[in-house]
Amino acid sequence: MQREFVEAPVRGVLKWIDQRLPVITWAYNELVVYPAPRNLNYWWNFGSLAGIMLTIQIVTGIVLVMHYTPHVNMAFDSVEGYIMRDVNWGWLIRYLHANGASMFFALVYIHIFRGLYYGSYKAPRELLWMIGVVILILMMATAFMGYVLPWGNMSYWAATVITNLFSAIPLVGDTLVTWLWGGFTVDNPTLQRFFSLHYLLPFVIFALVFLHILALHQVGSNNPLGIDLSKKDKIPFHPYYTIKDLFGLGVFLLVYGYFVFYAPTAFIEPVNFEPADPLKTPPHIVPEWYFLPFYAILRAITFDIFFIPAKLGGVIAMFGAIFVLFLLPWLDTSPVRSARFRPIYKQFFWILVLDVLVLGYIGGQPPEGWYVTIGQIATAYYFLHFLVILPILGKIERPLPLPKSLDEPVLGTAGAQAAK
Amino acid sequence: MNRRLFRVLLLAVAMVLGSAATLLAAEVEEPPARDWPHEGIFGRYDKAALQRGFQVFKEVCASCHSARYLRFRDLAGIGLDQATIKALAAEFTVEDCCDENGEPFERPARPADRFPPPYPNDQAARAANGGALPPDLSLIVKARDRGEDYIYALLTGYEEPPADAEPPGEGVSWNPYFPGGWIAMPPPLMEDLVEYPDGTPATVEQMASDVTQFLAWLSEPTMEERKRTGLKYMLFVLVLTGLFYAYKRKIWSRLH
Numbered sequence: 137m138q139r140e141f142v143e144a145p146v147r148g149v150l151k152w153i154d155q156r157l158p159v160i161t162w163a164y165n166e167l168v169v170y171p172a173p174r175n176l177n178y179w180w181n182f183g184s185l186a187g188i189m190l191t192i193q194i195v196t197g198i199v200l201v202m203h204y205t206p207h208v209n210m211a212f213d214s215v216e217g218y219i220m221r222d223v224n225w226g227w228l229i230r231y232l233h234a235n236g237a238s239m240f241f242a243l244v245y246i247h248i249f250r251g252l253y254y255g256s257y258k259a260p261r262e263l264l265w266m267i268g269v270v271i272l273i274l275m276m277a278t279a280f281m282g283y284v285l286p287w288g289n290m291s292y293w294a295a296t297v298i299t300n301l302f303s304a305i306p307l308v309g310d311t312l313v314t315w316l317w318g319g320f321t322v323d324n325p326t327l328q329r330f331f332s333l334h335y336l337l338p339f340v341i342f343a344l345v346f347l348h349i350l351a352l353h354q355v356g357s358n359n360p361l362g363i364d365l366s367k368k369d370k371i372p373f374h375p376y377y378t379i380k381d382l383f384g385l386g387v388f389l390l391v392y393g394y395f396v397f398y399a400p401t402a403f404i405e406p407v408n409f410e411p412a413d414p415l416k417t418p419p420h421i422v423p424e425w426y427f428l429p430f431y432a433i434l435r436a437i438t439f440d441i442f443f444i445p446a447k448l449g450g451v452i453a454m455f456g457a458i459f460v461l462f463l464l465p466w467l468d469t470s471p472v473r474s475a476r477f478r479p480i481y482k483q484f485f486w487i488l489v490l491d492v493l494v495l496g497y498i499g500g501q502p503p504e505g506w507y508v509t510i511g512q513i514a515t516a517y518y519f520l521h522f523l524v525i526l527p528i529l530g531k532i533e534r535p536l537p538l539p540k541s542l543d544e545p546v547l548g549t550a551g552a553q554a555a556k
Numbered sequence: 557m558n559r560r561l562f563r564v565l566l567l568a569v570a571m572v573l574g575s576a577a578t579l580l581a582a583e584v585e586e587p588p589a590r591d592w593p594h595e596g597i598f599g600r601y602d603k604a605a606l607q608r609g610f611q612v613f614k615e616v617c618a619s620c621h622s623a624r625y626l627r628f629r630d631l632a633g634i635g636l637d638q639a640t641i642k643a644l645a646a647e648f649t650v651e652d653c654c655d656e657n658g659e660p661f662e663r664p665a666r667p668a669d670r671f672p673p674p675y676p677n678d679q680a681a682r683a684a685n686g687g688a689l690p691p692d693l694s695l696i697v698k699a700r701d702r703g704e705d706y707i708y709a710l711l712t713g714y715e716e717p718p719a720d721a722e723p724p725g726e727g728v729s730w731n732p733y734f735p736g737g738w739i740a741m742p743p744p745l746m747e748d749l750v751e752y753p754d755g756t757p758a759t760v761e762q763m764a765s766d767v768t769q770f771l772a773w774l775s776e777p778t779m780e781e782r783k784r785t786g787l788k789y790m791l792f793v794l795v796l797t798g799l800f801y802a803y804k805r806k807i808w809s810r811l812h
Contacts, residue, residue: 217624217694220778221625221777221778227781227782228782231782375807376807376811379800379803379808380808382800383800383804385800386793386796386800386801387797389793389797390793390797393789393790393793394790396786397782397783397785397786397790398783398786400782401698404698406701409698409699410695410699419735
């Protein structure tokens with residue numbers, strides 16, 4: 137399928153440039169004339185919001201680097217003693233960046249669940265979805281390394297726990313961990329390489345976001361009905377979605393601003409206001425909230441599975457929980473995209489949401505007693521959803537009749553049901 | 557499959573998963589919640605309390621605890637004027653480097669100097685405190701769960717130890733708000749330990765409240781600027797969002 141490109145309506149110097157390097161035409165087609173479905177709801181705002189959030193993180197991050205010192209003896213002081221106290225507006229930049237990470241994940245998680253609900257991962261958008269999963273993985277790596285940089289005590293112990301996961305890999309595990317650390321423990325070389333990579337990865341993510349948008353615009357946006365729309369059901373991106381996205385941005389900035397100005401430490405563990413101390417293990421080592429569901433899955437495997445020791449099993453389960461998303465376009469066998477027309481899938485979707493929330497809650501609790509059991513049930517259910525329920529459901533579920541276009545809703549009782 | 561049976565099953569799965577959220581963690585002595593004047597969107601520090609709290613910090617806490625992020629000049633933030641800060645700094649002696657012979661020398665502190673720590677290093681601090689390290693207080697309110705409430709409860713919560721509690725060493729005290737109960741810090745406050753120049757009676761509760769507010773300020777000295785900026789930001793974004801919404805309605809009305 138070849139996209140039709142319209143030449144940008146520019147004259148003079150801009151025309152001269154555009155004929156030699158068609159960046160203006162490119163931007164004009166992607167951001168102005170791009171035909172978007174006219175029925176997108178507000179759940180479709182979160183993609184562009186995530187893109188803006190990435191930009192805010194990069195800009196605030198670049199400014200923080202101007203004042204931060206990546207050294208074990210100075211990192212904590214440079215953040216808490218210098219940036220937060222002596223740098224003009226340093227507290228603002230730091231709180232924007234620290235809370236920005238939480239906001240970024242919140243936006244992206246909503247964006248992902250929107251994709252799950254409306255079947256945005258299905259043909260022809262499989263590659264678009266997979267690029268998105270790669271972005272999520274890189275975001276997690278970036279956020280983890282960024283969390284280590286202030287060199288608080290939770291930073292230090294999170295770095296120790298997470299890097300130690302790689303020691304579960306058979307044969308090469310311990311060597312690999314020593315190589316990752318650049319020594320025999322988490323220390324200055326570790327901090328400095330995390331700093332380097334934390335600066336690098338956001339730009340890789342930025343490039344992938346371009347591919348994500350390119351792949352999206354090649355096949356066109358999905359929509360709440362999940363049907364392929366004809367030209368007459370589409371409207372130009374500008375001004376319709378530029379203004380709608382701006383309104384959404386305003387609402388988001390109010391939420392973001394509330395945290396930055398009135399609850400800036402809501403997402404920061406108190407332990408991280410103490411400097412890193414290798415001799416003082418925090419009683420509960422917990423990751424940031426956006427990692428809690430995965431942390432719960434990691435800790436759910438408390439038993440050996442045949443020849444796989446429990447620790448390796450947990451690591452495999454945790455990474456598997458993300459990598460299963462790569463297979464989702466093929467695990468979901470239903471030809472119908474939108475949950476609006478899949479009455480049973482719709483209910484399983486909400487159970488999955490609940491399951492992930494339970495995993496998140498369990499991830500924040502100590503691994504004792506009932507918490508372990510509930511975490512194991514929720515973990516099992518997570519994989520059950522993707523590996524068993526979705527493949528079978530696509531075969532046995534009877535979807536509601538699909539409308540032909542936006543103007544021709546299905547008539548009769550089935551149509552009335554779909555409108556609900 | 558029977559639709560109703562199916563729904564009942566779904567509901568059962570949902571309830572089992574949801575019940576996790578109602579499980580409670582093990583009981584610990586929770587500090588009682590108190591009202592602090594600097595809490596909330598319009599909360600501001602009580603400058604008089606901060607100054608009294610600084611006095612308690614200087615005369616009581618600072619004999620064992622450091623506050624390495626506190627510079628004398630920062631005390632402008634609790635309402636001290638430049639002359640007072642200068643005079644205050646001059647009460648302390650700091651080591652500087654170096655004189656014309658390359659030797660370190662001692663001089664009176666200046667406003668740009670940091671508040672001198674009570675011990676030269678952690679080992680010396682431990683040696684003087686029965687092996688326990690008095691934590692630095694620069695970030696203490698942010699570094700503890702429940703922040704101000706915890707600090708206040710700890711300072712005022714010393715009790716006789718329960719009959720069955722075995723002290724882990726000599727010179728420890730019982731405080732139910734401290735993890736484990738036994739704390740190396742002896743009860744730091746007693747009635748009239750300091751004399752407030754403004755005539756406020758120096759009860760234990762009063763001193764604990766004042767010094768807690770001072771420590772809250774020390775943990776987050778930019779809070780007032782943050783909340784003032786936040787108010788302007790929120791109003792601006794609120795108006796902007798309203799305009800965007802109106803404009804969005806106008807543009808989209810072309811489609812209907």
